[in-house]
Amino acid sequence: MKSTAKNIYTALIFLFLYAPIATLMVLSFNASKTRSKWGGFTFKWYSSLFRNDEILEALGNTLLIAFVSALVATVIGTIACVAMNSMKRRSRTVLMGITNIPMLNAEIVTGISLMLLFISMGLRFGLGTILLSHITFNIPYVILSIMPRMKQLNPSTYEAALDLGASHTTAFFKVVFPDLLPGILSGFLMAFTMSLDDFIITHFTKGAGIDTLSTKIYTEVKKGIKPEMYALSTLIFVTVLILLLLVNMAPAKKFRDVSERRKS
């Protein structure tokens, strides 16, 4: 009895959480143009979506920005973690706090302040400014995902590698880097996801003449919602979902390794 009630409660929560997205997904396959009527199942919105050059260009921009910004942020974040790890505890804690602030900061504030900074620097708004801002807000996520791995590292392994004749570079890439790799990968995926679905910061830093998917959808919606947008939103949701699953599976595997070790 008790467990039935519990299950119903859980089901209700999930219903409220996912009903809007489910509606969107269902409508993206609706052959009728009106929202109120089911006109049969169709893929036509998806195919017309992929014939729309503007949307395809926005998709290309989005993927390019997500990939490049995630890559650059991952490199910078990894180097930052290595440096922070060799600091004294107090300066490390202070620095960790400072890197965490942008994540908690309201996106609109980050967006406007980046825009003002770029204006005062005299930068021309476009792909470059979007990339810069995405790299900026991605770095904290990368650090957040690598730092726990870093702390788990046995500091002696690096010294052991030196002791066995390795140079500092070899010791880092052969011994420290492989241990950090799961954290680095999940940091990259997290940054990729964050960049992929960002709207506000992009909106303030993009300038005219360039659009990502999210800003494109925003302009389209102002003109009136077309069913292609349902299809596009569904695709974005599924992509982000897959990426998030990947991010969460990396640490899960790590814990399994640890528990296996405990058992043996």
Added chain:
Amino acid sequence: MEKELIQLIDISKSFDGQMVLDDLNLNIHENEFVTLLGPSGCGKTTTLRILGGFTSPDSGRIIFDGTDITNIPPNRRQLNTVFQKYALFTHMTIAENIAFGLKIKKKSKSYIEDKIRYALKLVNLEDYGNRMPGSLSGGQQQRIAIARAIVNEPKVLLLDEPLGALDLKLRQEMQYELIRMKNELGITFVYVTHDQEEALTMSDTIVVMNQGYIQQIGSPESIYNEPENAFVADFIGDSNIIPATMIEDKLVNILGTRFACVDTGFGRNKPVDVVIRPEDVNLVAPDQGAIQGVVTHLIFKGVHYEMEVMAAGFEWLVHSTTLFPVGKEVGIQVDPFNIQIMNKPESEDEEAVAIDI
């Protein structure tokens, strides 16, 4: 004695203004098993890290086989380290771990394979080459760490409390294993521990350290039987350390009673400390003893009984296979050669530190 291999000359090191090593001088010989023994913070690990090249001394020189290696980085020193927490590379197999140093030195494939086989045989883990470090027990991981170090044919193996994380039984087994490996390899071992039993069991030479100073260097026997000061006496095994007065050569006044002893050269009527090991205190009938007392505590320890006897205002620790019940009146008698006379500590650094075990 074999020829000198390592000389540490006037080594000093401080961290954040705190002196860890103060003008340390130490010579290590070829094929010697040297143990640096002391409580935590005594500077023993720092000494080892300076030898390995992971910490550089503020002043002083390290001479290795005739050359000054003070400024040589760890990857170019002919010594290898076995770390406290094994420090195996968890993403590599056991064989890859052992091959790590050899691959960097660009040895041939067949040479590396031979070496892996030899090293695994030496540490009694022949079939473990393809396993991952995570699937091995602590004791096995420690053996692999040793194997990984010795395949590089170092002249000296540095071991930083390698048995610290193992349970008692395994620790004792590994002590014998280490002695066997050292004899088989014929190289110098420099071993760091805070465990006096480990030090006594394995070493040729024990270096007792406290607060950055060497307190005594000697064979296990001499360290145990003839401690030079109260710190050493207290740190190595249990002991009764009693303030006393040296009346003249071979005669000492302990707690108001005259005892014959064998030490000379302390002068007349000089205040000293005497060390009497608990197993050297003989309990006899009250009228046969030099001092009379009453048994106040009794614990069965397996091999012997541990008793405390209140006599002449001092609580004597006594180990004996004969039981004397609590409340029993006994006499205390000590053979002259079992009374070790020590100078009173001249500085705070030599002061005995209470060790709770």
